Amino acid sequence: MSSTQKMLMKGNEALAEAAIQAGCHHFFGYPITPQTEVAAYMAKKMPKIGGTYMQAESEIAAINMVYGAASAGVRAMTSSSSPGISLKSEGISYLAGSDLPCLIVNVQRGSPGLGGIQPSQADYWQATRAPGHGDLHVLVFAPSSIQEMVDMVFDAFDLADCYRMPAMILADGMLGQMMEPISFPEKQVKTYDKSGWSTSGHQHKRAHHIVNSLYLQPEELEAKILERFQRYEEVKAKHTRCEEYLMEDAEYVVVAYGATSRIVRSSVNSAREKGIKVGLIRPLTLWPYPYAPIEKAAERGAKAFLSVEMSMGQMVDDVRIAVNGRAPVSFFGRTGGVIPTPAEVLSEIEKMAGGDR
Known part of the structure; x- marks a missing residue:
């Protein structure tokens, strides 16, 4: 080939x-x-x-x-x-x-x-x-x-x-x-x-x-x-590798990897259209895990973090380790082979942002 x-x-x-x-x-x-x-x-x-x-x-x-x-x-x-x-x-x-x-x-x-x-x-x-x-x-x-x-x-x-x-x-x-x-x-x-x-x-x-x-x-x-x-x-x-998307001015951060991150990217774009300053951190390596970019976002004042996964919540543990109590960390996932939809993820981003729009 x-x-x-x-x-x-x-x-x-x-x-x-x-x-x-x-x-x-x-x-x-x-x-x-x-x-x-x-x-x-x-x-x-x-x-x-x-x-x-x-x-x-x-x-x-x-x-x-x-x-x-x-x-x-x-x-x-x-x-x-x-x-x-x-x-x-x-x-x-x-x-x-x-x-x-x-x-x-x-x-x-x-x-x-x-x-x-x-x-x-x-x-x-x-x-x-x-x-x-x-x-x-x-x-x-x-x-x-x-x-x-x-x-x-x-x-x-x-x-x-x-x-x-x-x-x-x-x-x-x-x-x-x-x-x-x-x-x-x-x-x-x-x-x-x-x-x-x-x-x-x-x-x-x-x-x-x-x-x-x-x-x-x-x-x-x-x-x-x-x-x-x-x-x-x-x-x-x-x-250690990761990708950051729309993180320059992000006040809210979604962390997702693999195929799920494709869905999340679409939801982040939709949230931006609604005025929510949200960004995506996507780990490219899961071991070693990219704690540093998440830590940096927490240190510069990100208001909340959301981990989106096709599971009951596993990577969210590493997000919490990186945030280290500086901001709330929430989780959204579907499991058993159910794929989360962009609308579902957008709804969770809106919940994370609350009335701050």
Whole structure:
């Protein structure tokens, strides 16, 4: 595919093509709605480029196949939807504990349990707080369009390799199933030297490399975790991302991410037409989370904040942390696969603004 040519693609398929163009030739997955097209696209394309496509017998097997491929130093990925990501959580912890880079895609659906197949953002806590057991983080990217999802795939692989940690694209069924015109970035695939740790064969020229997350001496394990968290601090300092919209004079602030932020942007525009000085802060990374712009808005006197999500309220906790009691923080959400409407969000903005118009 030409990098400059605009083409109409479904989100799941664009994501898969982006991964291939980013140098991922090893995919391991298991079908689940609404992300099955990612695996289907990989199944068609990987044999044509000499890559590996493997439909595992389960999500647990798939994430452990990623572990094996990543150990050998290749770019590897898996994709799933909410219940499947839960099954992968042990493997995600092993990947983080072994300092292995990879890409994990979650096209979220309504939950808990099997839930439904409609869009959701109810996996925020899982992605940002506990993608696996133990002291760990994974990079979490939150696209709001298919083009952004494509671009973030490239960034996710690069940062995962650079910092030797798993990365996650946290999308949802809306982004996975919709179609938009997109183009693929014109950029060379970055290569990172993995010869110092990968199990890619030593030909008797060096000591064996052992990829492992087991440390029986507590002091050794603690030292390993502390070193990992030093890298996490560098990630926070260099790669925390967000977008600010109409924030220059905003007296009220809405915080939203992903597909929901598209709805919120429309509502913010409508509120501006009614004379309400409201702006939008949209996190592009959920870990690391962009606390600073929210803190700045609170410090300069924003009167109130509203978190809008497709959940019962999860990111709102991070908004409250950032605001730190300087202003009221409210929440509006729909859940179970119900998508909030622009009219509903506008009504919540008007409530937040009260009679101040």
